[in-house]
Amino acid sequence: MAASQDPRETPLAGLLEEVLTRVDEVVDAQRRQALLVDAVVTLAADLSIESVLQRIVRTACEIVGCRYAALGMLGEGSDRRLAAFLHHGLGEQESRELGELPGGRGLLGHIIDFPEPVRISDIGGHPASYGFPPGHPPMRSFLGLPVRIRGTVVGNLYLTDKLGADAFTEEDEVVADALASAAGVVIENARLYAESARREGWLRAGSEASGTVFREGLTPGALRVVEEHAREAAGAETAFVMLDPEACGEQVMEPGRMVLPLRVGDEQLGALEILGASEPDHGIGAAGELARAQGFADQVAMAAALERSRSDRAQLAVYEDRDRIARDLHDLVIQRLFAVGLGLDSVAHLAVNPEVAERLASSVDDLDTTIKDIRRAIFALGDRGGDDLRHALHQIIERATGSLGFAPRLALEGPVNAVVTSTIRGHLLAVLQEGLSNAARHAAATEVTVTLVGDPQQVSLTVVDNGRGLPADRDESGLRNLRARADRLGGTFALEDRPGGGTMLTWQVPVEPQDDRPTGEDV
Numbered sequence: 001m002a003a004s005q006d007p008r009e010t011p012l013a014g015l016l017e018e019v020l021t022r023v024d025e026v027v028d029a030q031r032r033q034a035l036l037v038d039a040v041v042t043l044a045a046d047l048s049i050e051s052v053l054q055r056i057v058r059t060a061c062e063i064v065g066c067r068y069a070a071l072g073m074l075g076e077g078s079d080r081r082l083a084a085f086l087h088h089g090l091g092e093q094e095s096r097e098l099g100e101l102p103g104g105r106g107l108l109g110h111i112i113d114f115p116e117p118v119r120i121s122d123i124g125g126h127p128a129s130y131g132f133p134p135g136h137p138p139m140r141s142f143l144g145l146p147v148r149i150r151g152t153v154v155g156n157l158y159l160t161d162k163l164g165a166d167a168f169t170e171e172d173e174v175v176a177d178a179l180a181s182a183a184g185v186v187i188e189n190a191r192l193y194a195e196s197a198r199r200e201g202w203l204r205a206g207s208e209a210s211g212t213v214f215r216e217g218l219t220p221g222a223l224r225v226v227e228e229h230a231r232e233a234a235g236a237e238t239a240f241v242m243l244d245p246e247a248c249g250e251q252v253m254e255p256g257r258m259v260l261p262l263r264v265g266d267e268q269l270g271a272l273e274i275l276g277a278s279e280p281d282h283g284i285g286a287a288g289e290l291a292r293a294q295g296f297a298d299q300v301a302m303a304a305a306l307e308r309s310r311s312d313r314a315q316l317a318v319y320e321d322r323d324r325i326a327r328d329l330h331d332l333v334i335q336r337l338f339a340v341g342l343g344l345d346s347v348a349h350l351a352v353n354p355e356v357a358e359r360l361a362s363s364v365d366d367l368d369t370t371i372k373d374i375r376r377a378i379f380a381l382g383d384r385g386g387d388d389l390r391h392a393l394h395q396i397i398e399r400a401t402g403s404l405g406f407a408p409r410l411a412l413e414g415p416v417n418a419v420v421t422s423t424i425r426g427h428l429l430a431v432l433q434e435g436l437s438n439a440a441r442h443a444a445a446t447e448v449t450v451t452l453v454g455d456p457q458q459v460s461l462t463v464v465d466n467g468r469g470l471p472a473d474r475d476e477s478g479l480r481n482l483r484a485r486a487d488r489l490g491g492t493f494a495l496e497d498r499p500g501g502g503t504m505l506t507w508q509v510p511v512e513p514q515d516d517r518p519t520g521e522d523v
Contacts, residue, residue, distance in 0.1 A: 052190045056183045057088040060159055063179060064172050067161035068139060071147070071183075072108065074155055082108070094137060106130025107142065108158065115146035115153045117177065121167035123160070143168040145177055149184045157183070195288065198233075202292040205229035209296070210303035217307045218243060218269075219399060220433035224478055226300055230274055234258065234293060237276030240481035244270050244426025253290050260297040264305040270426060272297045275484065326378045334371055341367040389417055392429055397450065400436035408436065408448035416454035419511045424459055427485040427509070428452075434478055435463035435505045443467025445502060458491070458510050466502040470495065482507065 057069040068089035075083030087095070110128035111118055120126055123142045132139070139160040147155040157180045162168045168176075209229040216222040223241050230239040241262070252259035258274040274293070345364050351357040393410060401407045420428060432450065439448050445467030453460045479495060482505075486493040491509030498504050 052186055053084070053086045054088075056157070056179070056186075057086055060157060060176060060179055061088050064143070064159055064168070064176050065163045066141075066143075066159045066168070067163060068137075068159070070158040072112075072156050072158065074112065074153065081112070090137065094135065107144070108156070111144045111146065111156050111158075115148075115156070117146075117173055118142065118144045119168050119170075119173050141165075141167045143173060143176055145173070145180045147180045147184050147187070149188045154184065154187065198289065199292055202233045202296050205233040206296040206299035210299040213300055213303040214307050217311060218304055220430075220437035223430065223433065224437070226272070227478075227481060230272055230293070230296060233296065234274050234277040234289075236274045238480045238484055239272065239274045240484055241430065242271045242273065242426045242485075243430055244422060251290060251294060258290070258293060260294050262297055262301040262304070264301050267305075269301050269304055272300070273484075273488075329374050329378055334374055337367050337371050337374075341371075389420055389425065392425075393432065393450075393452070396429060396432050396436065400433075400440060403440035404436070404445075404448060406446065406448075408450050411449065411451045412453075413451070414454040416452055416459075419454040419456065420459055421512050423512065424489065424509055427489060428459065428461060428507075431461060431482055431485060431505075431507045432463070434482055435461075435507075438478065438505075439463065439465045439467065439503075442471045443503060454511075456511060458508055460506070460508045462507075463505040464498070464502065466498075466500075469497045469501065470503055 053071055053073070057071045060069040061067070066089075068087065070085060070087040072082045073084040073086075075081055107118070107123060107126055107128050107130070109130075110126075118126070120142050122140055123129055124131075124140075126142075141160060141162045143159040143162075145157050146153045147157055157176065159168065159172075159176060162172070206229075209226045212222045212225040218241075223243075226241055227239045230236070236258075250261065256276055258277055260272045260274070262269040262271055341364050344360050344367070348357055348360040348364070351360060390412070393412075397408050397410055436448065436450075439445055443465045445465035448463065448465045451460075451462045451464070479493075482495075483493045486507055486509060489509040491507065493508075494504075494506045496504055496506075
């Protein structure tokens with residue numbers, strides 16, 4: 001009798017083993033498909049770009065089954081180098097040792113230059129391999145694929161060290177490519193949402209800031225609102241407005257600094273400077289952020305122009321009333337007083353009583369004095385004010401009088417008109433506005449003295465009050481603006497309590513060397 005055959009060696013056993021293997025593959029494929037669908041749904045629900053990018057690399061590790069994953073986002077420049085690099089699988093210590101972004105050389109740079117899938121079993125064997133930097137963990141198998149948005153490559157997905165195998169499979173590539181395609185759609189949605197959110201933030205800031213300026217003009221309070229809204233919309237450390245027509249002619253975009261002209265048509269009102277602005281999220285370009293910020297500045301400038309136009313019309317009406325009053329005083333009042341004086345003078349010599357004659361002569365002299373006073377009043381009514389520094393200072397003090405409840409005292413020393421250049425002037429007037437506004441809001445003072453001193457070396461402005469001293473809840477953003485204005489001109493700023501009560505604001509800047517500086521009279 002023949003020996004019994006081992007069932008495992010029968011054709012049936014082999015067929016069953018092959019079927020089970022196929023079943024495992026189908027189950028694994030179904031698991032991957034379920035994970036992929038779940039990942040896409042989860043990613044689509046998240047609209048934070050940073051969170052979306054981090055989810056993509058983590059999900060890639062789980063679906064494909066690898067130890068490490070990374071996503072490199074490309075910058076906007078023509079060189080298309082890496083602008084952001086997010087990874088998964090590295091420990092905190094390894095991440096710290098790696099330091100800055102990869103330079104985009106080697107295999108990573110190869111996929112950037114040639115955006116096609118790359119699947120190899122040994123990274124070091126690829127012709128473009130550049131080697132690992134110090135502290136980088138060893139990696140062997142590699143799968144890299146481009147991430148596209150509407151046909152444009154915006155980044156690359158990198159997977160390394162396949163788990164349980166020496167290399168990534170063709171199926172791994174198919175799954176990873178599907179994830180990369182879905183990631184492109186999700187990233188675009190997140191970008192559009194972030195773009196919309198930033199645009200909405202700037203539009204809301206522009207609406208509120210321009211509304212304030214339209215109601216109040218470029219007053220200290222309105223300028224503070226503009227600066228605060230610009231700071232919040234840009235995510236910046238500070239922002240301040242320079243009311244100087246020569247402050248900025250064109251946009252300036254530098255790392256950590258943004259200068260935007262406040263311009264209406266060909267007229268330059270000043271500039272808005274933003275310092276320490278946050279970088280836009282991944283994929284939201286700096287050019288778009290600059291356009292949104294300039295839109296904010298344009299809204300503010302237009303509101304200022306409209307308020308000024310409205311104010312000019314109101315001022316014109318005032319001037320017309322003053323001209324009418326001046327004409328009435330000249331044509332009616334003075335003529336009548338002059339006629340009365342002539343009548344009294346003509347009868348004075350007829351008076352027999354010396355005392356009566358003396359009183360008539362005194363009355364005639366009083367009428368002459370009154371006529372002179374009225375003529376001075378007429379000249380004052382016709383005075384439209386000059387565009388000099390003294391007039392600008394008095395305008396600011398006049399506006400502050402209403403909020404303070406009294407008129408601050410102004411003292412000018414030295415050749416102020418000669419040494420205050422146009423650059424210094426814009427900052428100086430803004431500092432005075434802020435100083436008087438702070439005194440009105442916090443000091444509860446009964447006296448405020450403004451002293452402006454100019455000499456060939458420096459310009460010094462002090463605002464002193466007799467109030468209750470520095471408040472604990474004072475507006476630090478406003479103080480940062482004053483300090484930033486001094487720093488910009490190489491000067492100093494201080495706000496301190498006075499020994500006898502009250503506060504003293506001191507703002508000093510050096511005089512700019514200027515050969516053609518005017519040499520007119522002191523203000």
